[in-house]
Every structure is written in C-alpha cells, then in structure tokens.
Amino acid sequence: QTHFLSLPLQAKMSRAVQARRLEGIDKNIWVEFVKLAATYSKVNLGQGFPDFPAPDFLQEALKRALGSGNHMLHQYTRAFGHPPLVTALAQLFEKLLGRELDPMTNVMVTVGAYQALFCCFQAFVDEGDEVIIIEPFFDCYEPMVKMAGGTPVFVPLRPKAPKDGKLMSSADWQLDPAELASKFSERTKVIVLNSPNNPLGKVFSRGELELIAELCVKHDVLCVSDEVYEWLVYDGRELTRIASLPGMWDRTVIVGSAGKTFSATGWKVGWTVGPDRLLQHLRTVHQNSVYHCATIAQEAVAQGFQRELSLYGKPESYFVQLPRTLQQKRDLLIQSLVAVGMKPIVPEGTYFLVADISEFKSDVPEVPNSDEPYDYRFTKWMMKNKGLAAIPLSAFYSEAHKNNYTNFIRFCFAKEEATLKAANDILQKWKKEKASS
Amino acid sequence: VEFTKVAADPSIVNLGQGLPDISPPSYVKEELAKAAAVDRLNQYTRGFGHPSLVKALSQVYERVCGRKIDPLTDILVTVGAYGSLFSTIQALIEEGDEVIIIEPFYDCYEPMVRMAGAKPVFIPLRCKNNGNSASSADWVLDPAELANKFNSKTKAIILNTPHNPIGKVFTQEELQVIADLCIKHDTLCISDEVYEWLVYKGNKHMKIATLPGMWERTVTIGSAGKTYSVTGWKLGWSIGPENLIKHLQVVHQNTLYTCPTPLQEALAQAFWIDYKRMDDPDCYFYSLSRELESKRDRMARLLTEAGLKPVIPDGGYFMIVDVSTLNVDLSDVDEKQPYDYKFVRWMIASKKLSAIPLSAFCGPETKKQFEKYIRFCFIKKDSTLDAAEVILKNWNKQTG
Numbered sequence: 001q002t003h004f005l006s007l008p009l010q011a012k013m014s015r016a017v018q019a020r021r022l023e024g025i026d027k028n029i030w031v032e033f034v035k036l037a038a039t040y041s042k043v044n045l046g047q048g049f050p051d052f053p054a055p056d057f058l059q060e061a062l063k064r065a066l067g068s069g070n071h072m073l074h075q076y077t078r079a080f081g082h083p084p085l086v087t088a089l090a091q092l093f094e095k096l097l098g099r100e101l102d103p104m105t106n107v108m109v110t111v112g113a114y115q116a117l118f119c120c121f122q123a124f125v126d127e128g129d130e131v132i133i134i135e136p137f138f139d140c141y142e143p144m145v146k147m148a149g150g151t152p153v154f155v156p157l158r159p160k161a162p163k164d165g166k167l168m169s170s171a172d173w174q175l176d177p178a179e180l181a182s183k184f185s186e187r188t189k190v191i192v193l194n195s196p197n198n199p200l201g202k203v204f205s206r207g208e209l210e211l212i213a214e215l216c217v218k219h220d221v222l223c224v225s226d227e228v229y230e231w232l233v234y235d236g237r238e239l240t241r242i243a244s245l246p247g248m249w250d251r252t253v254i255v256g257s258a259g260k261t262f263s264a265t266g267w268k269v270g271w272t273v274g275p276d277r278l279l280q281h282l283r284t285v286h287q288n289s290v291y292h293c294a295t296i297a298q299e300a301v302a303q304g305f306q307r308e309l310s311l312y313g314k315p316e317s318y319f320v321q322l323p324r325t326l327q328q329k330r331d332l333l334i335q336s337l338v339a340v341g342m343k344p345i346v347p348e349g350t351y352f353l354v355a356d357i358s359e360f361k362s363d364v365p366e367v368p369n370s371d372e373p374y375d376y377r378f379t380k381w382m383m384k385n386k387g388l389a390a391i392p393l394s395a396f397y398s399e400a401h402k403n404n405y406t407n408f409i410r411f412c413f414a415k416e417e418a419t420l421k422a423a424n425d426i427l428q429k430w431k432k433e434k435a436s437s
Numbered sequence: 438v439e440f441t442k443v444a445a446d447p448s449i450v451n452l453g454q455g456l457p458d459i460s461p462p463s464y465v466k467e468e469l470a471k472a473a474a475v476d477r478l479n480q481y482t483r484g485f486g487h488p489s490l491v492k493a494l495s496q497v498y499e500r501v502c503g504r505k506i507d508p509l510t511d512i513l514v515t516v517g518a519y520g521s522l523f524s525t526i527q528a529l530i531e532e533g534d535e536v537i538i539i540e541p542f543y544d545c546y547e548p549m550v551r552m553a554g555a556k557p558v559f560i561p562l563r564c565k566n567n568g569n570s571a572s573s574a575d576w577v578l579d580p581a582e583l584a585n586k587f588n589s590k591t592k593a594i595i596l597n598t599p600h601n602p603i604g605k606v607f608t609q610e611e612l613q614v615i616a617d618l619c620i621k622h623d624t625l626c627i628s629d630e631v632y633e634w635l636v637y638k639g640n641k642h643m644k645i646a647t648l649p650g651m652w653e654r655t656v657t658i659g660s661a662g663k664t665y666s667v668t669g670w671k672l673g674w675s676i677g678p679e680n681l682i683k684h685l686q687v688v689h690q691n692t693l694y695t696c697p698t699p700l701q702e703a704l705a706q707a708f709w710i711d712y713k714r715m716d717d718p719d720c721y722f723y724s725l726s727r728e729l730e731s732k733r734d735r736m737a738r739l740l741t742e743a744g745l746k747p748v749i750p751d752g753g754y755f756m757i758v759d760v761s762t763l764n765v766d767l768s769d770v771d772e773k774q775p776y777d778y779k780f781v782r783w784m785i786a787s788k789k790l791s792a793i794p795l796s797a798f799c800g801p802e803t804k805k806q807f808e809k810y811i812r813f814c815f816i817k818k819d820s821t822l823d824a825a826e827v828i829l830k831n832w833n834k835q836t837g
Contacts, residue, residue, distance in 0.1 A: 013625065013680070013681075014623055017625065017681060017684065018528060018529060018687075019530060019684075020531055022528065022687050022688070025691050026687045030484065031484065034483070034484075049481050050480065051480075052476075053479070054479045059473060062470075066469060071459075071460040071461060072458065074460075074461050075458070075669045076454070076668045076669050077669060111693045111696070111697075118693065140691065140694070147691050263479075264479045266478060266697060266698030267697055268696060288523070288549055288552055289519075289692070290516040290519060290523065290693070293671060294669060294670055294697055294700060295671075296700075297697055
C-alpha cells in the first residue's frame with residue numbers, strides 16, 4: 001500500500017470542520033467559573049446546586065429500585081418518559097393547573113430542564129424567528145436560540161428604588177409594559193419566561209403574567225415557561241403559572257426539573273408539560289437527539305413524586321419543607337451581606353440572591369477600558385483573594401447589555417449552615433480589614 | 438418507536454428491539470448504589486464528563502489504541518452513543534454537506550444527518566455469493582462503488598463496526614479502503630463502535646482511528662449500554678483529537694450541559710475493575726462476548742432447523758435471517774408495505790415472536806434488496822431463548 005501524500009499532510013483535516021450553527025455560542029461562563037471555583041474557592045456560593053444532601057426518601061427510592069431484582073430497570077424504558085414518572089407528573093400537574101392531562105401526550109421527560117429547553121428551541125424556532133428573552137436571564141437561552149437559527153430580542157427588568165429604609169426586593173425589578181409591547185413583531189415566535197427568575201429571584205405576579213399573556217395571544221406567540229424553581233417561593237407567596245391564564249394553555253410549554261425539586265441536580269431528570277400539538281414536535285426533536293433518558297433515575301424520581309402526591313399540602317411534604325428551610329438560609333445570608341456593606345436584593349423565590357457591591361469599589365478598583373465588566377473582575381478577584389465564589393450578574397445579560405448592571409453579583413444559598421457561616425466569617429473578616437485600612 | 442409498542446406485550450417473545458434481558462454484572466449495580474450514597478455525587482459534575490470517568494476511559498482506550506488520550510480534551514461523555522452521534526453530527530455537519538451512510542444502517546443516522554441540513558448518500562453492503570450468505574463476512578462494499586460516492590461535498594462517512602444489523606466486523610483491509618478515501622478527499626470519519634467488545638472467535642475489532650492519517654479526522658463512539666449491558670443508563674462517549682472534540686463539547690454545553698453524576702461515577706468504577714484485568718479472560722469485555730457467542734450459535738441452530746437462513750454475525754448481538762425460504766405468501770396483505778414488514782407483523786400475530794424488518798435500516802433505493810431479511814436480537818436470557826426455541830420448533834407444524 002502506498003500513500004501519495006506525506007504523513008503530516010495526510011494527518012490534518014485541512015478544511016474548516018465545525019458547522020456554522022456553532023458560531024458565537026462557544027463561550028460558556030460555567031465552564032470558566034466552575035474551573036476557577038474548583039481551583040480557588042474555599043466557600044462556593046457560585047454555581048447553583050445544593051451542598052446539602054438530597055432528601056432521604058429519594059435516596060431510599062433509588063436503593064429500593066437497585067435492590068428490587070428488577071434488572072430491566074437498567075435497560076431502555078419508554079423514550080418519551082418512564083410510565084410511572086409521566087403518570088405521576090400528569091397527576092401533579094392536573095392538580096396544579098386544574099385540567100385533565102394525558103401522561104402519554106401532555107408530558108415528556110428530558111435530560112434535565114436544560115435538554116427540555118433545547119427541545120423547545122429546536123422544535124419551535126427557525127431562521128428568521130425572533131425570541132423575546134427577559135434580562136437578566138439564565139445564560140443558556142441565548143445560545144440555544146442562536147443555535148436554532150433564531151434572533152434573540154432582549155427586554156430588561158428595570159429596578160425601581162425601594163421604599164425608604166427598606167431593602168430592595170426582586171419584586172422591585174419590573175418590565176416596562178410599553179417597552180415589552182414594543183418588542184413583539186410579526187417575526188416573534190416565542191417568549192421565554194422564567195418564574196421564579198434566576199438570577200434575581202423574582203416571582204412574576206399575576207398582573208405581570210396577564211400582561212405577557214395578553215401580548216402572546218394578541219401576536220399569536222408561544223411561551224416557553226421555565227418553572228424549575230416552582231417550589232422555592234418564600235414569604236407565603238404563591239406561584240402563578242402562566243399556562244393557567246386564559247388563552248395560554250394551548251400556546252405554552254412548561255419546563256420543570258427534578259434536580260431543583262428534589263435537590264438532586266446530578267440526576268438530570270427534567271420534563272415538559274403542554275398540549276399535544278406542541279409536545280409532538282418536542283418528541284420529534286427528542287427522538288432524534290437523545291431518544292431515551294436514564295431509566296433508574298426516572299424510576300426513583302417517580303417514587304419521589306408519588307410520595308409528594310400523597311403528602312400534598314401537608315407539613316411533611318418536601319414541597320413545604322424545602323422552601324421553609326431555604327427561606328431561613330436566605331435570611332441568614334441577607335444578614336451577613338447587610339452587615340458587611342453589600343446590599344442584597346431580597347429574592348421572592350429560587351435559591352439565588354443578587355447583591356450590590358458598589359461599596360467594595362475601593363478594594364477592587366475599576367480598570368478603565370477593560371473589556372471585562374466590573375463584576376467579572378470583582379468575582380474573580382474575590383475568589384482568588386478571599387476564597388469566596390459568586391457569579392457576576394452581567395453573565396446573565398446579552399453581549400450588548402453586559403455593561404448595564406456591573407455592580408451586582410449572584411450568590412447561591414442552597415448550602416449547609418456551616419457553609420453559610422463560613423461565608424459569613426470571610427465577609428466579616430473582610431469588613432474588619434476594610435475598617436482598619 | 439413503532440415496534441417497541443409490541444415489545445410491551447408479555448405474551449410475545451421479543452427478539453426485536455436491541456436490549457438485553459440478561460442482568461448487568463453485579464459489581465456494576467453495586468457501584469451505582471455506592472455512588473448514590475455519596476451526597477456530592479447527587480449534584481452536578483463536570484459538563485464534558487465526570488473526572489473519574491473520563492480518566493478511566495482514557496486509560497482503557499490508551500491501551501486499546503496504543504496512543505496517548507487526554508481525558509479532558511479528547512473525550513466527551515454523552516447521553517448514550519445516540520447522544521454522541523447527535524453531538525458529532527450537529528458539531529461537524531451542516532447544509533451543503535454530504536454524508537456517506539453504509540446500508541443497512543442503524544436507523545437514526547439518516548434523520549440526524551437530515552436534521553443537520555445535510556444530504557445522506559447511501560451505499561449498500563452487497564452479498565458476495567449472489568444472495569447465498571452464511572456469514573456477515575459475505576457482505577462487503579464494492580470499492581469502486583464506494584469511491585464514486587466521494588466528492589468535494591463529502592464531509593463525512595459514518596462507519597459502524599461491528600455492524601448493526603448484519604454483525605459484520607470490518608477487516609483491516611476494508612478499513613484501509615475507507616481510510617484511503619477519507620484522506621484523499623479530506624473527509625471525516627464518524628466511527629460507531631458501540632459493539633466493539635462483542636466480537637466472536639476468529640475476528641478482531643479494528644479501530645479505524647488507529648490507521649495512519651486517521652486519528653486527526655475520526656470521532657470514535659462507544660457505549661456503556663452495550664459494554665456493560667446497561668442500555669438504560671444512557672451513557673456514551675466520543676473520543677478523538679481535541680480539534681474535533683472541542684466542537685462536540687460546544688454542542689453539548691448548549692444542549693444538555695452535563696450527564697447524570699452517580700451513573701458516571703459507577704461506570705468509572707466498573708471500568709477500573711475491568712481495566713485492571715484486561716489481560717485476564719475473566720474481564721467482562723471478553724466474558725460477555727463468550728457468553729453471547731454460545732447464544733449466537735444456539736439461535737443460528739434453531740433458525741436453521743426451522744427452515745430459515747440465518748447470516749451468522751462475526752460481532753454484535755444481532756442476527757439477520759433470510760425468511761424467503763419459507764415462502765410465506767403475504768401478497769393479499771397491503772401491497773405498499775415491504776415484504777419484511779408484512780412478514781414481521783404476520784410472525785408477531787401468528788407465532789408470537791417478534792423481530793425487526795431489515796428495510797427499516799435502508800434508504801429508499803435499497804429497500805427491495807433487503808426486504809427478505811429480518812433481524813433478531815440474541816442478547817437474551819436462557820428462558821427467553823427457550824421460549825423462542827419452542828416457537829421455532831413448532832413453526833412448521835402450524836404453517837398453513
């Protein structure tokens with residue numbers, strides 16, 4: 001056998017290999033910040049995952065499944081969702097939405113809410129379509145829209161000054177109705193709603209949702225409603241689901257997450273709930289991308305839901321206990337931050353909290369003409385010098401608006417008390433250093 | 438999706454869909470129990486692959502490939518090999534591209550290529566002996582025909598060895614023909630090697646990525662489901678040079694971000710156990726293959742005795758069977774359906790035995806060529822094969 005080409009020339013692919021759909025979506029903040037946190041941080045309040053254990057009943061469900069002797073749990077299950085899981089989800093959402101649901105056609109299980117979002121954008125967005133995204137937003141929405149060939153159109157939540165003497169609340173960040181209406185055009189295909197909102201913790205009120213719903217109906221737009229933090233709602237608030245508003249069920253896909261619901265982010269079980277006419281397209285994407293989700297994780301999550309259905313509304317329900325526990329942690333963190341001079345925005349929901357760091361400008365000065373927003377520099381400096389990890393708020397803004405809100409950082413408070421205490425110690429020490437300098 | 442509904446019926450002996458009904462090795466299940474008991478392992482891990490898993494994979498494959506593999510840059514862990522195929526095609530294939538697919542093919546290749554906006558170009562495996570095939574080795578590509586399929590628009594060829602559904606194990610010479618064309622036309626090779634450990638006596642699995650000039654242009658795909666009989670774990674991997682894998686990683690971070698942690702940890706531990714005994718015949722990679730070889734031989738014997746003509750596979754856990762020898766007349770049934778679809782439906786209804794029609798694995802031009810074949814899966818426990826035996830032994834008594 002002879003090879004005409006010399007070996008080096010043979011070896012390399014000489015032409016550009018990657019598909020154009022990857023343009024502009026190769027950067028990812030988590031890849032960078034997770035690495036940094038792993039290297040430098042002693043106390044990690046950055047990436048959103050609990051450092052406390054998943055509930056016992058979930059671990060036991062997995063143990064039972066493993067010990068059951070049913071080794072078919074290690075083989076493929078139904079592609080669109082393991083029957084016990086879709087059945088439990090349908091039962092739960094029937095309660096929540098007050099309508100009858102078919103587990104086979106109104107529910108689809110995905111690899112985390114992340115893959116559910118991917119299926120939605122792939123299914124509904126084409127080149128030329130516009131997708132409205134409310135800023136600040138969970139960062140994956142933008143690249144996913146772009147990968148589907150769509151154009152993201154951003155509309156900001158704008159902070160209103162809180163009443164005198166009060167801390168700002170996530171409720172003080174609001175859409176301007178006229179501004180929102182102006183973003184809808186004949187090319188608008190989808191609006192992405194995230195309530196409770198990551199990173200601010202905002203829980204959209206019924207009135208705010210009605211405003212969005214009216215525009216969806218008027219312009220015949222679909223709504224992808226990312227409700228992964230649905231159970232993490234504080235101060236006795238109740239979550240309003242946009243799909244339950246008039247005219248919305250038929251044009252909304254609800255996205256949910258076992259990782260957030262059951263504090264088990266590593267299981268990567270998510271779901272979509274919606275009308276068959278929309279879910280049939282999600283099924284098409286799903287069967288051509290991952291096809292099946294892990295069986296045994298679905299089995300255990302199904303049992304978790306069965307338990308919660310039987311305890312629904314009762315004090316022992318995890319859906320009742322988790323927000324109670326997290327609210328206390330939220331309040332602990334608020335105290336720590338206030339004491340040190342950071343100004344927290346009290347979140348109505350989620351396990352995230354955003355704080356204003358303007359007071360710390362003396363420690364970490366601005367660098368004129370830097371291409372990195374201030375909050376990126378601040379968080380990297382804080383990680384390396386104080387060992388405390390947080391995420392810059394501008395990570396949750398589009399490129400064009402990254403410099404609009406650069407004095408804020410996001411903390412995750414789904415952490416053991418020991419972790420929150422350690423964070424407090426770091427902050428107090430820092431405050432003392434500032435005072436004495 | 439269509440034929441898996443049939444699978445749910447317990448009165449039917451299901452040799453159709455490719456899933457084991459044998460138990461995975463006990464240590465694999467034990468490692469999952471151990472992993473899930475560690476709190477941190479129930480939360481997110483590294484997006485491109487859990488560190489202990491990519492380390493284990495790099496060690497196993499360094500040994501197999503005889504080259505250094507960087508666990509962080511040369512490997513991506515995905516949701517099954519299916520997810521690897523999707524990530525690879527989305528990363529590297531686009532509108533204007535052509536992708537060569539060898540028929541019969543695992544059915545997802547075509548829709549995935551189309552979803553990426555590209556054009557599938559088919560080339561069939563052809564039976565050497567004029568339709569008289571006793572072995573998967575009889576099915577070959579015509580080198581001139583293959584060369585004709587390559588042009589300046591060809592972005593990639595998808596290779597599947599060992600091959601589903603035929604069970605062919607491509608030889609070094611056959612791979613060299615493909616490699617020469619990839620190099621000559623500067624194309625990529627997507628090598629689906631999920632059945633890599635399931636190779637039977639007298640055959641050796643060759644990795645096209647190890648041929649000269651091929652590492653830089655090949656993405657090799659593997660599967661935990663097939664390696665450890667845990668299809669429901671949905672873990673797979675893509676291995677290749679950094680300049681290709683980095684694009685798959687971009688797709689991954691924009692589609693599902695990370696795979697389940699406890700399953701990856703358990704898989705890593707299972708790999709360490711078998712890596713340490715890769716010189717030992719008890720290594721699961723070899724013992725599973727031996728177990729399946731005897732099931733293969735039993736299946737072949739039963740089919741032959743029933744008057745059918747099996748094509749003995751050199752690898753994989755599927756066997757295709759020529760059913761035309763039975764002369765079952767289905768001409769009164771819906772003419773638009775290919776013969777094998779009609780045969781499988783008839784067999785399910787009248788014999789309570791299921792299989793998959795081979796034309797499901799073909800492009801439109803080739804369906805006629807393959808419609809006398811159906812595919813059986815033999816990674817089944819003894820009681821399932823016993824039940825199949827009863828049906829096959831009684832076959833001729835009932836045929837009317």
